[in-house]
Amino acid sequence: MNKRVWIAMAIALPCVAVAAEPPGKKPRVNPEFERQFNNVDTDKDGKISKEEAAQKAPTLAASFEGIDTGQDGYLSKNEIIAAQQKVREGFSRRLQDADRNKDGKLSREEAQAIPNVSARFDDIDANRDGQLVLQEINGFLRNQGKTSGTQ
Ligand SMILES: [Ca+2]
Numbered sequence: 001m002n003k004r005v006w007i008a009m010a011i012a013l014p015c016v017a018v019a020a021e022p023p024g025k026k027p028r029v030n031p032e033f034e035r036q037f038n039n040v041d042t043d044k045d046g047k048i049s050k051e052e053a054a055q056k057a058p059t060l061a062a063s064f065e066g067i068d069t070g071q072d073g074y075l076s077k078n079e080i081i082a083a084q085q086k087v088r089e090g091f092s093r094r095l096q097d098a099d100r101n102k103d104g105k106l107s108r109e110e111a112q113a114i115p116n117v118s119a120r121f122d123d124i125d126a127n128r129d130g131q132l133v134l135q136e137i138n139g140f141l142r143n144q145g146k147t148s149g150t151q
């Protein structure tokens, strides 16, 4: 899976499975993720088939092969969580790279290194100071989960 797809996924995932926790703390599974997982898992066998993903979670379907690390044709909860963590890590690395003056924030100019972020700069910049911090980006992703959800 190429880098662009990962980033698209970070932006588009219906719900971030693991809540942001300080490093060292065990990640905790987001109850909203459980709910969405169960919603997509229509036959309730505890895993998501390609058909289930296609019907209820197009973003998962689009990244299916990349997430299905066990290559059994189904997505388990753990595979999705692992994929989201990978996305999260890759994404924060990209943010760090983009933050050229290393002040822990992304200015509008710095954000141009990440087109997906740059395109939504004003939506993400919750406090309108023209700088993006990780909390704002995480908050934005969380809200996306709430509004786009699964149908
Ligand atoms: Ca299923």
Ligand SMILES: [Ca+2]
Binding pocket: 099, 100, 101, 102, 103, 104, 105, 106, 107, 110
């Ligand atoms: Ca900066």
Ligand SMILES: [Ca+2]
Binding pocket: 125, 126, 127, 128, 129, 130, 131, 132, 133, 136
């Ligand atoms: Ca801001």
